[in-house]
Amino acid sequence: MTVARAVRAVLALSLLGALPAHAQNDQAAAADGLRLYTTLCQACHMPDGAGAGPYPKLRDNPTVRRAGPAYVAQWVLFGYGAMIPFCNLLTVDEVVDIANWLPSHLGNTTAAPPVDPEAIRAQWPSPASCP
Amino acid sequence: MKQPTVAGMTRRRLVAAFGAALGSGLATQALSAGLVSDFQPPDFDRLDRAPRVVILGAGIAGLVSAFELGRAGFDCVIIEARERVGGRSWTVRGGDRFTEIGGASQTCGFDPGHYLNPGPWRIPYHHRGMLHYARRLGVAVQPLIQNNFAAYVRHGDTSRPLAGRNLPQRMLVADYFGRTAEMLASCIDRGMLDDVLDPPLKAAVLAGLRASGCLDGDYAYRGNVYRGWDVPPGGAGQPPVPSVPFSLRDLFASNLVSWLPEIFDGQHQPTLFEPVGGMDRMPTGFVASPEFKARLRLGREVAEIRQDDNGVRIVHRDAATGGTEVETGDYCLCTIPASVLYRIPADFPADIRTALAGIPYGAASKVGLQFARRFWEEDEAIYGGITYMDGSLRGIAYPSHGFLGAKGVLQAEYDLDTRAALEYSALSPADRVQRALNVANRIHLQALDSFENGFSVAWHRVPYTHGCYGLWSADSRARLMPVLTRPAGRVHFAGEHLSYLPAWQEGALLSGLEATAAIYQRGRLGQ
Ligand SMILES: Cc1cc2nc3c(=O)[nH]c(=O)nc-3n(C[C@H](O)[C@H](O)[C@H](O)COP(=O)(O)OP(=O)(O)OC[C@H]3O[C@@H](n4cnc5c(N)ncnc54)[C@H](O)[C@@H]3O)c2cc1C
Numbered sequence: 001m002t003v004a005r006a007v008r009a010v011l012a013l014s015l016l017g018a019l020p021a022h023a024q025n026d027q028a029a030a031a032d033g034l035r036l037y038t039t040l041c042q043a044c045h046m047p048d049g050a051g052a053g054p055y056p057k058l059r060d061n062p063t064v065r066r067a068g069p070a071y072v073a074q075w076v077l078f079g080y081g082a083m084i085p086f087c088n089l090l091t092v093d094e095v096v097d098i099a100n101w102l103p104s105h106l107g108n109t110t111a112a113p114p115v116d117p118e119a120i121r122a123q124w125p126s127p128a129s130c131p
Numbered sequence: 132m133k134q135p136t137v138a139g140m141t142r143r144r145l146v147a148a149f150g151a152a153l154g155s156g157l158a159t160q161a162l163s164a165g166l167v168s169d170f171q172p173p174d175f176d177r178l179d180r181a182p183r184v185v186i187l188g189a190g191i192a193g194l195v196s197a198f199e200l201g202r203a204g205f206d207c208v209i210i211e212a213r214e215r216v217g218g219r220s221w222t223v224r225g226g227d228r229f230t231e232i233g234g235a236s237q238t239c240g241f242d243p244g245h246y247l248n249p250g251p252w253r254i255p256y257h258h259r260g261m262l263h264y265a266r267r268l269g270v271a272v273q274p275l276i277q278n279n280f281a282a283y284v285r286h287g288d289t290s291r292p293l294a295g296r297n298l299p300q301r302m303l304v305a306d307y308f309g310r311t312a313e314m315l316a317s318c319i320d321r322g323m324l325d326d327v328l329d330p331p332l333k334a335a336v337l338a339g340l341r342a343s344g345c346l347d348g349d350y351a352y353r354g355n356v357y358r359g360w361d362v363p364p365g366g367a368g369q370p371p372v373p374s375v376p377f378s379l380r381d382l383f384a385s386n387l388v389s390w391l392p393e394i395f396d397g398q399h400q401p402t403l404f405e406p407v408g409g410m411d412r413m414p415t416g417f418v419a420s421p422e423f424k425a426r427l428r429l430g431r432e433v434a435e436i437r438q439d440d441n442g443v444r445i446v447h448r449d450a451a452t453g454g455t456e457v458e459t460g461d462y463c464l465c466t467i468p469a470s471v472l473y474r475i476p477a478d479f480p481a482d483i484r485t486a487l488a489g490i491p492y493g494a495a496s497k498v499g500l501q502f503a504r505r506f507w508e509e510d511e512a513i514y515g516g517i518t519y520m521d522g523s524l525r526g527i528a529y530p531s532h533g534f535l536g537a538k539g540v541l542q543a544e545y546d547l548d549t550r551a552a553l554e555y556s557a558l559s560p561a562d563r564v565q566r567a568l569n570v571a572n573r574i575h576l577q578a579l580d581s582f583e584n585g586f587s588v589a590w591h592r593v594p595y596t597h598g599c600y601g602l603w604s605a606d607s608r609a610r611l612m613p614v615l616t617r618p619a620g621r622v623h624f625a626g627e628h629l630s631y632l633p634a635w636q637e638g639a640l641l642s643g644l645e646a647t648a649a650i651y652q653r654g655r656l657g658q
Pocket residue numbers: 187188189190191192193210211212213216217218219220249250251252253254431432433434466467468471475495496497545590595596598599600625626627628633634635636637638639
């Protein structure tokens with residue numbers, strides 16, 4: 001399934017109009033999480049979070065499950081080694097969406113709390129340290 | 132020390148020549164604004180002893196260093212993980228097979244004589260180091276046409292003017308100069324800038340704007356000959372009809388003028404070159420040279436980098452079977468990309484480990500599409516150059532070789548916009564080819580019909596590279612680069628990422644030569 005088709009399928013299936021506002025937002029955020037994963041993170045972490053070579057598996061990832069969205073947000077904002085930081089590539093809302101999405105998708109479940117835009121904004125690296 | 136030379140003249144003589152002609156104030160300015168790399172051909176005296184150097188990686192940085200250290204009498208061995216030399220300097224031809232990280236394999240289906248350079252593909256005239264070695268190694272080069280006013284610019288945003296049209300770059304350039312000159316000249320003519328322009332300057336500026344913008348007697352811009360014709364000049368029966376320029380509003384509201392820096396960029400100005408037959412002629416040229424004395428160990432992955440007071444110990448393993456061996460030497464030159472190196476066990480101090488893990492690599496992806504017919508030449512008179520566009524794929528490069536031939540390979544150009552390039556990299560090789568073909572077909576409706584096969588490389592999926600080039604932030608360059616330009620004991624570092632010409636072979640070459648000079652000094656002094 002192509003990325004675009006996957007995203008369209010998710011959007012088409014959702015009963016957006018019939019749901020209360022907060023559920024609509026959750027669904028839109030989840031769709032964004034999936035879209036960001038398949039269009040960006042997948043370049044390295046592979047379809048379905050399978051991982052390969054230097055890129056760790058994100059499916060059923062014990063650290064992601066335990067440490068949850070705040071942990072994912074750290075990686076996405078700052079990167080490390082062969083993982084690029086996304087501080088110049090994503091918006092605050094996009095970082096929130098992917099950070100909250102990963103720990104409860106790709107075979108992960110988490111008891112850790114979600115991150116919110118204020119927390120992400122507060123951690124954002126300075127422009128001079130963002131490649 | 133020898134005087135640095137610029138085009139055969141010493142710098143001092145050149146300054147004198149400029150100074151005489153232009154006045155000394157301008158002389159220094161003309162030099163500092165130059166594009167020419169600070170390359171100087173190394174000229175080491177041959178040592179009597181033969182210190183041993185283990186070079187890690189056979190990319191441009193490793194090869195140039197092996198070449199020069201060998202000439203100076205050093206005993207060099209290169210440990211290279213791939214089965215070929217060149218690293219990122221790589222050419223893919225028909226029959227070549229490539230398996231990317233994740234396991235997807237492709238076999239290239241190009242016809243003989245056609246190729247894709249998935250990485251480096253052009254050498255600007257001012258990359259003096261690369262051209263020095265091409266000359267010296269006898270690697271034939273040919274012009275690479277990057278700027279072609281017949282190629283198009285194009286955008287797809289229907290909320291803006293001129294969307295969805297192939298606009299020859301000559302129109303954009305002519306109208307940009309014409310419309311801005313017209314606007315400025317009419318303001319000046321009406322006295323709106325009289326407070327900053329004294330009468331002689333005002334006259335000179337008006338005359339200059341009229342000439343550069345091709346304005347008429349009323350300072351109006353009505354197009355010009357280099358913009359192109361609606362009806363081209365023909366025989367006596369076909370008088371030419373000039374084309375009508377875009378309005379000021381369409382030109383600027385379309386935002387197409389944002390492509391101008393791409394066209395005029397210093398790295399893109401003519402003349403550019405490419406090795407005849409593919410970029411890998413440079414690395415294979417080094418190895419084929421009778422002056423190249425290093426021993427080459429291909430297909431060997433560096434597994435550990437160790438050292439003590441007496442020397443270095445490099446553990447390496449067979450990339451296929453895993454069998455390990457050890458190579459020892461007095462010094463090590465490590466040109467492995469930081470994106471790979473930071474995970475290799477080594478007894479580096481903490482600041483070096485931190486620095487190596489602090490250089491992420493930019494994304495890039497390229498697709499080569501082979502067509503049965505060179506329709507861009509036959510139908511549209513585009514010979515080389517790049518069509519620029521917005522969207523997921525920002526350029527299509529037309530080949531600068533094989534003109535008027537039967538077939539051709541278009542390079543669906545990589546994108547240095549990291550996000551767009553990652554989106555390409557996230558696709559399977561087959562989907563990348565399909566997507567590039569769809570985009571090519573939007574510009575050239577003949578593309579689908581004559582498409583034969585394609586090949587794609589996404590650099591984050593390339594083993595032993597893990598990305599396109601070292602991506603510095605202002606902060607990391609200031610903090611981390613100095614850490615890595617000093618040796619860690621007996622281990623010196625080099626590569627594209629340790630230069631101010633990132634993502635260029637010249638950067639790898641200059642960095643390799645810096646490290647070479649440092650190792651030469653140590654070897655000479657026996658330190
Ligand atoms: C898409 C793209 C476009 C580019 N365009 C241009 C261009 O037009 N012109 C230009 O001049 N430059 C261009 N460049 C940049 C150019 O390719 C690089 O700057 C240059 O080739 C880097 O040389 P290097 O020796 O530093 O590294 P590399 O070429 O990466 O060499 C490093 C070597 O180390 C080896 N290695 C890695 N890990 C190990 C290990 N564990 N053990 C042993 N060996 C190992 C690798 O296999 C490789 O051979 C481009 C690059 C890319 C990716």
